Amino acid sequence: MRPASVANKAERGSKAGHLPGGSPVRAGHLPGRSPVRAGHSPGQPQVRAAPSPVPLRVPHGVSPSLPDDGVEEPVRGPSSAARRRAWREGWWSGAEARPSPNFDERPAGEAVTLVVLHSISLPPGEYGGDAVEQLFTNRLDCDAHPYYAQLRGLRVSAHFFVRRDGRVLQFVSCDRRAWHAGRSHWRGRDDCNHYSIGIELEGLEGHAFDDEQYRVLARLLRALALRWPIAEAVGHEDVAPGRKADPGPGFDWPRLRRLLRRRRPSLPRATG
Ligand SMILES: [Zn+2]
DSSP, X not given: OOOHHHHXXXXXXXXXXXXXXXXXXXXXXXXXXXXXXXXXXXXXXXXXXXXXXXXXXXXXXXXXXXXXXXXXXXSXXXXXXXXXXXXXXXXXXXXXXXXXXXXEEOOTTOOOOEEEEEEEOSSTTOOSOSHHHHHHTTOOXXXXXXXXXXXXXXXXXXXXXXXXXXXXXEOSOTTEEESOSOSOEETTEEOGGXXXXXXXXXXXTTSOOOHHHHHHHHHHHHHHHHHSOOOEEEEHHHHSBTTBOOSOTTSOHHHHHHHHHOOOOXXXXXXX
């Protein structure tokens, strides 16, 4: 059932605010049911002329046992052994775990083939606080800020949240379905939550993102592509055009593509 009051409030919300694209339901939601999500498209919907998928198959493929030169992280990057330990039951070693109850099971046999990128900040445009983490773990005090009133009762999540300083929080195991994309469609398939990983970038539609966020995002995408058959990354605005506008025009897709293409220079070999 559509939580109409929540949805309507969300859709009337400040144009500055992106509400997460999860599957908000009021208390009483039964895990396992496909929840209906409320819309959260603030402001004027923006429809990009062309979607911006970022293919992840180059140059690293999906093999989990790549040689060293297939890993972007230089110098301080993980050792081969550390990379083998990069994932534990769908949790990334590069993230701080903040388990959220807002998840359910992916459909049986569903392969994870897509990454959906979002942007969010709470209050909109204010960075560094804990409100997003609190929202995704159902601990947000909705009386703490006037904007939060429209978030009351929302049950949403993403797999990852990339802070402005590059710190990564993980809320849901990638083996499970997070509630981030909502009503969505990509390449002939509905409900992207079934087969996608949701990554929220701390930001605001129209704002630029920080260097550290791009660097860490590229690292995370590579790690995901090593573990799951990820074919591409797209924006929420691509899978829900006209309804969602994040991450928005401030996100530099060509930059992400360049980062994903970059190969680490081969380390000099010791000689004779
Ligand atoms: Zn979104």
